[in-house]
Amino acid sequence: METYLLETKQLTKVYRNNGSKVHALQEVDLAVKPGEMVAVMGPSGCGKSTLLHILGGLDNPTSGEVHINGQRLDKMSEAQRAVLRRKQVGFMFQAFNLIGNLSVGDNIELPALVAGLSVRQARKRRDALLEDLGISDKSRNIPAQLSGGERQRVALARALVNQPTILLADEPTGNLDSKTAYEVLRLLRQTHMQGQTILIVTNDPNVASLAQRVVFMRDGRIINETILQERDDTKTLLVELLNLEGG
Amino acid sequence: MLVAVWRKLWADIKSHKLQFVLIASVLTLSAMLFTISLLVMGSAHEPWERIFEETNAPHIWISSHQYDLDFTPMIEHPEVSETTGGMAALANNPLMIEGEKRPVYLYAMDDPPQVAHPILAEGRWILSGVLDEIVLDYSFGHFYSLNVGDEIKVLAADGTRDLEVVGLAVTAHWFPYNEVTKDIAPAVGYLSQVTLEAIQPDMEQWYSVIGLRLKQPEISKEFIDRVYEAFPTQLTSAIEWQWVEQNATFANTINVMFMGLFSVLGLIAVGLIIFNTIGGQVLSQYQEIGLLKAAGFKPGQVTLLFLLEHLVVGLLAAVVGIGLGLMLAPGLISPLAENLNTPPPDIFAPGPLLIVFFLVESAIAIATLLPAWRGGKINTVQAITVGYQSQDYRVSGLAHLATRLCLPTVVSLGVKDTFSKPLRAAMSITGMVLTIVIVITSIEAQSTSKELAKNRVYDQGTSADMKVVRNFVPEEVIRNEILNHPDVTRFYTELPLFGQTPDYSEQPILFRLLSGAYQDFNFQLKEGRMIKAPGEAVVGYAVLDLLDAKIGNQVEFIIEGTLVELTIVGRYMESFNTGFVVLSNLETYKEKLGIEVQPLVYYLRLEDFTAAESLRSEWLTETKDLISIKIIKKEPPTSTAQLVDLITSLGLIMVVVTGANLMSTSLLSVRERSRDFGIQKALGLTPAQIGLSVIIGSITIAVISLLVGIAIGLLLMQEFIQQVGIQIGAGPDFFFIHWGYMMMLLPLVVLLAIASSLWPAYWSARLKVVDALRYE
Incomplete structure (x- = not known):
């Protein structure tokens, strides 16, 4: 029997809007293996962001099950989900969502401190990530002083500081120009190559082509699933480009 | 535009009921405090000098034991501008009050003269030629709880005689009757000539008295010397106005200085609180500003819309606040007026009420115009998407320090958020500092008066x-x-x-x-x-x-x-x-x-x-x-106790206003920071931790305010009370600090901060991450 890091069963989310029901998710079954990189694609409003929020414990499903690393997420209280999120889930958002009046260093350290690491341990991990992501010199800056690509790098560092079980990325290149987007994708690929499980929600086929598997959604349902092979032309081209960019 | 104002106002009320209630409460209470403070200031401002002017009081009082002394040389003296004319008076017929004789000067004054005409505070003047009516000095009447309609006994030549108190009047030609002056100076009463004759038929026992107004008041001493030269044996006393002023104002020195200080502090604090509340409210509506601009409003129209909306709310709040102020004012102001020996102010006089409207609306206008003008100028798209976000982010030094000190993360975040809007934080702190200074004023007034009483x-x-x-x-x-x-x-x-x-x-x-x-x-x-x-x-x-x-x-x-x-x-x-x-x-x-x-x-x-x-x-x-x-009592005199009670009452109202302001500011602040809370939750903070960080932010403001407030309050009060002590002759070491009460301020202020941030904390804890992070 195959072990999944992340699994949903019959996941359904219904919003009520002035008495009428809106089915954001309908009986979604999704499973992600450890070390896998999965992309979720679909048109705007198809439910992909709602799925990501529920997988990360930011929202509750109306029905169905969510399992993360063997734990039943949908049965947890909000506080229990928050505690689980600290260690198991890292988030990257399209709008970066850095805290404006904390320095880059403090933004990265914050989740580590919340998770109970000492200041010394948090700083050690922060410095390592800043070094890996090539923004060591930005530690004392505030987010407003950084470019879009640098901000998303900080967001990635923050997402990885607690060495999460899974990294959830919501349109991570949506606010970036193409050159900066490639840089961020290169880092994501690099992270994945180091064994990090990643689930990306995106509209961009180029981003999706980085994944091993692409899940297509429409009207709250998974309508298709494609496994991308290394020999896939698009994928190969993009990977090569990323490798070139990375030097 | 009026329709737009009304619709926007109604939409704001419906969408943020609690916020609206808080703002309306802050404005109403502020208008109430403005009203009371202005009435207090009006009463406390140079009370003796005002009464001296209003009563056209004489610069010199001359009395003689010779009842038929001819004052013509004085009346016709070129230095004299006006006189009371010669009046008959009795000085040896005390009033019998509570079984004791209370010395009194009784003047025959059927009709109040042009010079030295007492001002009726209650009741009516004596009827000319009618027997056994008396108008008493206002301070004397209140000191012994004598009211219009009461009967009192006067020691007459043939026993005692009953007099009906028909009025209480204020005068500036003699000392106010109080704990200090009662043992050294008689009271004053006014009777008809026939009553005077009935009390003391023997005119040889009468005094004759005249009050003179001088063209040059400053020469009163020299003038008296000349009068004594002209009447070497006939005069009993000659009193110049400077001496009366010195003694009359001495008794009021502390009261006037305390109330003046308190009123000014109160006005500034309330002004800041209005500025903070309204300014914060406008800043929190930058997304609405963006939407209005997107709908075709020009920046000037946006500003006007916000201005009119808040002015309408301010107008309604001012009406209610003034109404509440007028209801409370008599109970608070009357004891002060009695202490200062001034007639109770006409609380319905339009002047102060118009000033309250002006102050409230001005504070609202300034607080609205600046942020609304800035809002009108910011990029529409930015306004719609992210609302108000400072472009001038700075690293929170306090948060950094808290982290370095290994304080819990929640504390660091609470501290950080406190100063995310430095101007608002500074104004919140300043408003609260002033409130704390006022509270310290009342604490020190209490402890000083009690300490003085304890030491008799x-x-x-x-x-x-x-x-x-x-x-x-x-x-x-x-x-x-x-x-x-x-x-x-x-x-x-x-x-x-x-x-x-x-x-x-x-x-x-x-x-x-x-x-x-x-x-x-x-x-x-x-x-x-x-x-x-x-x-x-x-x-x-x-x-x-x-x-x-x-x-x-x-x-x-x-x-x-x-x-x-x-x-x-x-x-x-x-x-x-x-x-x-x-x-x-x-x-x-x-x-x-x-x-x-x-x-x-x-x-x-x-x-x-x-x-x-x-x-x-x-x-x-x-x-x-x-x-x-x-x-000899071990409590402060009634007049001091009343004054201290007045300060304490107003201090308590200030605390309520400050609490409402803290809550309003905290609520606005958490609404603005909802995105930050969403991020923090996404990073693993639990709802309880988020709520706690909000409460810690509020406590941080309160504790900083307390420390600054105590420092300023003690320095100010020490200097102030020392000056009072020197002025009244008690010396510079007249100040008693009640450290017990001071220590109690810390838990009280923390409790106030917790109480005022509970609802904002609950709101932020319940915030849905998905809603908070929505940006499209």
């Missing part, structure tokens, strides 16, 4: 239980009936005499010449020691100040014409005679004088179980009411 400073520094003045009763009677009474455990005696120093002959100094066991009566010495031997003196601060003397100096005094040399061995706290008081031994004076003199006043300490009131009644009966007996 209000009763000439003695820790006795009872004061007996023998008047004309022989000393042996006092000794036999009172001093030898088994309930009297200790006593000392006093002969009060006035004198002066050879160099400063115009300044009267009270000499309290003591004998008996005065060493056991714990005089409140501030320096040096108590007198032990003849030739020694303990003096009030004002004497040291006047003579520029120090403990150990030898000083010459003239007591009743006799030169006495005294060595100053100590200084004590004395509120009487503005501190121009010398304590010395009666033996010193006897030796110099060479004749036997007897004490006049007796201070007694009684057995603990003694019922002082019944003992007093017993002694008054035995001496046929010829002596005066006062039970």
